[in-house]
Amino acid sequence: MSPFWLTAAALLLLPDTPPRAADDLVRYVVTAPAESLRVTVVGPASGPPLVVIPGLVSPAFAYRRVLPPLAAAGVRVIVIEPLGVGASARPGGKSDYSIAAQAARTGAVLDTLRIANAVVAGHAVGATIALRLAVLRPDLTSRLVLLEVGSLTSAAVPGVKQAIRFSFLIRLFAGRGRVRKELRKGLIANSVDSSWVTDSVIEGYTAGAAGDLGGVLRALKRMDQSVEPDSLVPRLAEVRVPVRLIVGGGTRLGGGRSAGRGRIRQLREGMPQLLVDTIPGAGLHIQEEQPEALVRALLHEVQEPRP
Numbered sequence: 014m015s016p017f018w019l020t021a022a023a024l025l026l027l028p029d030t031p032p033r034a035a036d037d038l039v040r041y042v043v044t045a046p047a048e049s050l051r052v053t054v055v056g057p058a059s060g061p062p063l064v065v066i067p068g069l070v071s072p073a074f075a076y077r078r079v080l081p082p083l084a085a086a087g088v089r090v091i092v093i094e095p096l097g098v099g100a101s102a103r104p105g106g107k108s109d110y111s112i113a114a115q116a117a118r119t120g121a122v123l124d125t126l127r128i129a130n131a132v133v134a135g136h137a138v139g140a141t142i143a144l145r146l147a148v149l150r151p152d153l154t155s156r157l158v159l160l161e162v163g164s165l166t167s168a169a170v171p172g173v174k175q176a177i178r179f180s181f182l183i184r185l186f187a188g189r190g191r192v193r194k195e196l197r198k199g200l201i202a203n204s205v206d207s208s209w210v211t212d213s214v215i216e217g218y219t220a221g222a223a224g225d226l227g228g229v230l231r232a233l234k235r236m237d238q239s240v241e242p243d244s245l246v247p248r249l250a251e252v253r254v255p256v257r258l259i260v261g262g263g264t265r266l267g268g269g270r271s272a273g274r275g276r277i278r279q280l281r282e283g284m285p286q287l288l289v290d291t292i293p294g295a296g297l298h299i300q301e302e303q304p305e306a307l308v309r310a311l312l313h314e315v316q317e318p319r320p
Contacts, residue, residue: 042125044118047104052122053092056084061315062128065092066119066146068137068163070199071298072099074218078304079311088315091131093122095142097232105231111239112138116145123153132156132314136300138163140258145245147252156314157256160299160307162276165245203297205263214301249283255317256280257288259310261295261302 038054053073063083065076073092083090094101095115096108119142123129133154135143140159147154197215201207258280280287290310295302 041101042122044121045108047102047106048096048108048118049102050096050118050122051094051100052126053080054089054126055080056089057087058089060084060087060089062131063088063090063311063315064119064123064128064131064133065090066133066135066139066142067092067094067098068135068139068161069098071136071139071300074099075298076300079300079308082305082308083311086312088312091123091126091128093119095119095139097236103232105235108235109239110232110236111241112141112145112245113149113242114239115142116149119146120150120153123150129153130155132158132311134158134160134311134314136160137297141165141245144249144252147254148245148248151251151253154254156254156317157252158311158314159256159258159280161260161297162258162280165276165279166241200298200301204302205261205294205296206302209301246279246283249280252284255286255288255314256284257290257310257314259290259292259299259307261297261299262291262293263296 038052040052040054041049042052043049051073067073067075072094076092080090080092096118097103097110123131129152131153133143133146133156135141135158137160140162141164143154143157143159144165147157196218197210200210200215200218204210258277277289281289292299292303292306292310295306299307
């Protein structure tokens with residue numbers, strides 16, 4: 014499955030409505046003119062805070078099987094969709110889509126919500142944002158949980174670059190069911206057990222979405238053009254909190270291919286406190302294939318004493 018189609022499909026057809034429970038709160042937090050992030054909050058207000066930063070292909074809907082049991086266990090979960098992801102804004106112009114800028118926005122949202130000293134979990138590129146957040150705002154993080162891990166150097170993953178290159182095809186096929194078909198193929202290809210990829214799940218991932226193709230392409234171009242203010246790799250030593258990397262046993266990282274091993278090595282060298290866990294029976298989307306195991310891992314981190 015081409016990373017172009019997986020990224021394009023997920024970004025073009027994203028859900029407008031996340032899973033809702035009786036005490037859910039969904040709001041938009043403005044961080045700058047034309048920049049607002051959608052935030053979904055579940056669980057008791059008095060509970061210990063767990064911040065979730067999704068990746069490019071895993072908006073709030075992807076955590077529909079993880080949020081309710083966490084909330085039931087008394088955890089206050091805050092899902093912050095980065096700029097250009099899910100139902101958050103997708104401005105063009107001079108908006109900065111670098112990892113550092115995304116981390117700063119996440120910090121601004123947490124300031125608005127008056128949340129500090131939280132366990133922060135990030136998926137894929139969201140994991141890199143979480144690392145940046147721990148460097149930029151150590152007051153906001155008590156522990157990090159990295160679910161897979163994205164590029165440590167850029168927001169523009171290969172799928173972003175290819176989506177820009179084939180933007181005409183995106184416009185051509187998005188209205189003809191091609192994107193849904195390719196999204197399904199991509200999710201299946203990156204799963205160990207793809208039985209979770211049902212028609213209703215595809216509908217959930219793509220509900221109400223084929224709307225603003227121009228906005229999506231503007232955001233992709235800004236991601237591709239983004240420049241980090243400095244390299245994150247030498248700054249990993251500034252992450253002083255416990256860090257746990259969780260990978261699926263069937264993923265590139267869990268499978269031990271060279272790129273995955275190299276990235277884990279970078280993380281280990283920069284953060285000696287790093288612990289690596291592998292969840293068998295999961296691919297890139299652990300929250301979909303093994304939600305119970307992920308809930309247990311997150312609860313463990315939330316319930317650990319603060320360092």
